[in-house]
Amino acid sequence: MAREIPYIAAINEAIHLEMARDDSVLYFGQNLATTENDEFLKAFGHDRVRVTPISETAEIGMGVGAALAGMRPVVELYMAEFMLVAMDQVVNEAPRFRYMSGGRVKVPLVLKAGYGFTAGWAGQHTGSIYGMFMGIPGLKVVLPSTAADAKGLMATAIRDDNPVCYFHHYLLTLEPGEVPEGEYLVPFGQAAIRRAGRDVTIVATGWTVGRALAAAELLAAEGVEAEVIDPRTLVPLDIATIVTSVEKTGRVVLVDQAPRHASASAVIAAEIADVGFSALKGAIKQVTALDATVPYSEPMEAFVLPDEGKIAGAVREVLGTAPVAA
């Protein structure tokens, strides 16, 4: 049975259900469960739900240790940038342990962090930094764009035996969506086709999925049918679904909220060029954030971000229906 709930409620529901299902799931981090009225605390108690000091290295490192010792911690990090304080644990500890032990240990750990809060949060709380985690073998990276996926991907992340960076988009926090009740799992590595179309393939993640769908509506009015694909997980990345679409359309626009050289779209472009080149009828076009720290003031913030106008413009460009911008 599905009903409409906000994205953030879907995430919490998944954590709650998984904690009820499995005693080894823990939930800890800064500024959570500070009173006895906390829903998680009431349901699961102080052993499994704990507030931590502002100590990211300890929080994530303890997550690694608790995971090595058989638990399934979900570490609440709030802002993706806070992981930067503890990069060694994220990049050089959690994903290395299993490999370096020759498979003798595992680290089932979820690092939950919001990203992309381009709502006047200025330069240090707005980043889309998922790209830097894509090249770390052993780490998985998840970017839900809908409330249903927010739930299903969190549940899958908690049950996964590997460290998972679960990045939820701050602009989507209150976005409602149909979400199945009860146990609901979305498998990793399966892209979702959000809109079917024959003329061009648009790949987008997180909040930009909505922007791409809005662009597709603009284009439909012009007789252009865009296919919009949401990879949902960047690691593992479902290249097959993307290439299958490109084989149909021959045209590609990649949308990403990150600056180009740190974007997932750069990696996806390289994969398409590698395994889908013969299907291409033209160059791959990327619509990414511009190469600037995200500015505070609204007009400048909007200027650096991808939007439906920029995406539609890029589609017209790859279709040759509009002159290349000067």
Added chain:
Amino acid sequence: MKELDGDRLIWMYTQMLRIREFEERVKHTFEEYPGVIRGHTHLADGAEASIVGSLATLRPDDQLMATYRCHGYPLTLGTSPDAMMAEIYGRSTGVCGGYGGSMHLVDTERGFLGTSGIVGQGIPQATGVAYAAQIRKQGQVVLCFFGDGASKQGAFSESLNVASLWKLPIVYVMENNSYNVVTRVEQEDANAAAGEPLAVKAKAFSMPGVTVDGGDPVAVYDAVGAAVDRARAGGGPTLVESKVYRLSAHGNIIAPPGVPLHYPEHEAIEVFGAREEYEAAKRGDPVPRFRAHLITAGTLSAEEADRIAADVREEMQAAVAFGIASPFPAPEAALNHVYA
């Protein structure tokens, strides 16, 4: 903590000798079999009494984590020296199948959950293991081993704060060997520069801090044992500063491929010209010191001690032979174990 009887003391001496002999075999491998050991190895010679005295306090279901200087712990716990040497030689028969090497030994069956090769970063991990133990309520205790240098990492301060706050069942064993790589502790530690023991750091986290002679396994057993008892009873963590003297250099030389690797002289001599400091440490070598103590006390005869030494030499020579004779992993095995 239980009183140590004669058999246990002899067991401790045997383990100290095994660590020493294993490390000697590792060191000699650079000469006997050039090129067999790659990268960087770090030896525990000089810290045997501290390692064995600490681990002698544990129950079989207790757990520990350590650093890249990690050969001594699994040896004491009973991990096969054959599989350890094979790991250091990069062989498929290694304790981690050749994926980790010298710095990343693991033996989960014996409670040794692993190491970090990055200074201080294993401390929060061991703290997380202790959090899991606290929840599990089986009375398990965790030992967290690290060096003096690691105590200047944020990971140290962050972890000790949480452990004390949450009363986690963990003992932080700082093996203070007075050097971080080639820097003397007085050059980089405010407490040391002020003439205070590093154990005073515990005060900032409202936990006990004790300093012990890490060259005396019984003293270490008593100090760590009291901390383990306290942790097991729910009293929370303790910082034990165990003063040891590393008898080898920090590690083998760091050099690009083609340059034969070897162990340089200890930094006291090589960098600081302090030969007498090193010679004094050699005179205080914990292994012969403990042997003399046991013989004087009548716990062990010289003949028995010699027989133990001969057995240990044979055991570790066999480990070298096993490692050398073992096959390398198949190259394509590199893609196993990336994900669980």
